[in-house]
Amino acid sequence: MYEAPGRKALIETALDSFQTEILPELAGDRKYLGLMIASALAMAVRELEADEDADPVRRVLDAFAALYGEDNVARAGADPEAQLDALSRDLARELREGVYDRDLTGSVQQVLTVLIEEKLKLSNPKFLAAREYSQPTPN
C-alpha cells in the first residue's frame, strides 16, 4: 500500500534539499539547530539501510557467539534485537560481578569493540573514520 518514494527515499530527498537550500542560509543558534536536524535525518537513513541488510546486528551477534558460543546466543531470543538486548544485559551483569577481571582487555574487549563500532557506523561514522565528534557538542 506504500507509494514511491519510500520512507528512506523521502528522508533522503528532504535531507538533500535541507542541506543545499536551507542550511547555508542559517547562522548562529539556527545553524546549530540545522546541523542537528541534518544529523538526525542522516542517522535515520543509515538505520533504515541497516534494517534492509540486517548485517550490523548479525556481526554483533557473531562476536557474542565467539564469547558465549552459538547455542547460548540462539537461546537469548528469537528476534535479533531482543537477543542483542539480552546478551548486553548478561554481559553487563557479568562484568560487574567480576567474571572478566583477569582478562578485561582480552576477548571481552573484542566483543565490545565490535558492538560499539557497529553502533557508531549508524550514529556517527565520522567518529570511526576520523574521531570527529557529532552534533550536538555542548557549549
Place this chain on the structure above:
Amino acid sequence: MQAETRAALAEWLQTETGADRLEITGQKLLSGGAIQENWLLELDVSGGRLDGAERVVLRTDAASGVDESHGRPEEFRLLSAGFEAGMTVPEPLILEAEGAVIGKPFYVMRAAAGTANPRILTRDEKIDPLRGELARQIGREMATLHAIRAPRPDLDFLGRPPSDAAAQRIAELYGFLDSLPKAYPALEWGLRWLELNKPAAGPSALCHRDFRTGNYMVADGRLTAVLDWEFAGWSDPLEDIGWFCARCWRFGVDDREAGGVGARADLYAGYSETAGAALDWSQVPFWEVLATVRWGTIALLQGERHNSGAERSIELALTGRKAAEMELDVLQQVAEIERSKSDV
C-alpha cells in the same frame, strides 16, 4: 522576558541595591543553556551597590532541570566562594531565592567579556601565541579553587567530603546506569576497570566538576570567567584535571591535551605554581577514563529525558546517541593505559 516581569525586576533591583535610579535598557537571551536561562541585561544605574553597572547577567532555571545539579541559591553560594577565594569568576551581585519577583529563583552577576564557544577557543589561530599562558592560567584557577577545603558552613548543602571520591563517583555511575532501560556493557567494562585500578584516596577539595572548554570565557586569549557551577562539590582535585583533559572535551583537537586549547605541561605548571606543589599527575589517566564514562553516562541520561517523554528535544535526543563515541573512547583509552603498563 515580558515587559511586566522586566518592570518588576527593575523595581526589585532598585530597592534591594539601594539605587536612586535603575533602568533595564536592554535584554538578550544568551545561547547555550539547555538547563539554565541566562539573560544579558543592560542597566542604567545611579546610586547603591550597582552604581554604574552596565552589563549584568541574570541566571535562572530553564523549563527543565537535571536532578543532580544545584539550584540557583546554592550556585550563587558556590560562585561567591570562588570569587572570595580570588578566582576569575563573574562577580556575584545579588540573589533572589524565593521566586517572588520573576516566578523562579535567580541571581545576577557581572557580565564577563569574551566567548566560551569551544569551536572558536580550540581553532582560532589568533589565540595560538597565547595558548601557553592560557593553559597556565586555567591551571592556576583550578589550584585556587582546590584550596577551598571543608569545613565550610556556607557550603553545608554540599554534605560531607567523601572519604574516597573515586569510589563515590563509581557507585554513582553504576546507579545512573541502573536507571536506564537498556544495558551498556562498554560503560560497565570501563567502570569495572576503574574499580580495579582505583588509586588510594586523597583529601577532598572543592571541585567544579564541569570545568571544561565551553564553560569558561576567554577574551583576547585570556580567561575572563569560570562559569557553570551547578555540579560543584567535594571531590578529589584530580577529578577536575581529568575532566578538563579528557579527549571528549578537546573538541577534536586531540593533540592539545589540555581541553583542546593548550598543552598539558602548561596546565600542570600553572597548577603547581599556585598550589605550591604538584598533584600526582600519574593518576590523571585514571580520572580521564572516569570522565569519559561519566560524560557517556550523562549523555544517555539526557537522551532518556527525551525518550521517556519527560522533555522532547532534538538536542537531548542526539546527545543520547553521542554516548557511543564515549564508549569507543573508553575502550581505546583503557587499552592504551594497559599497553603502556606492559611496556614498562
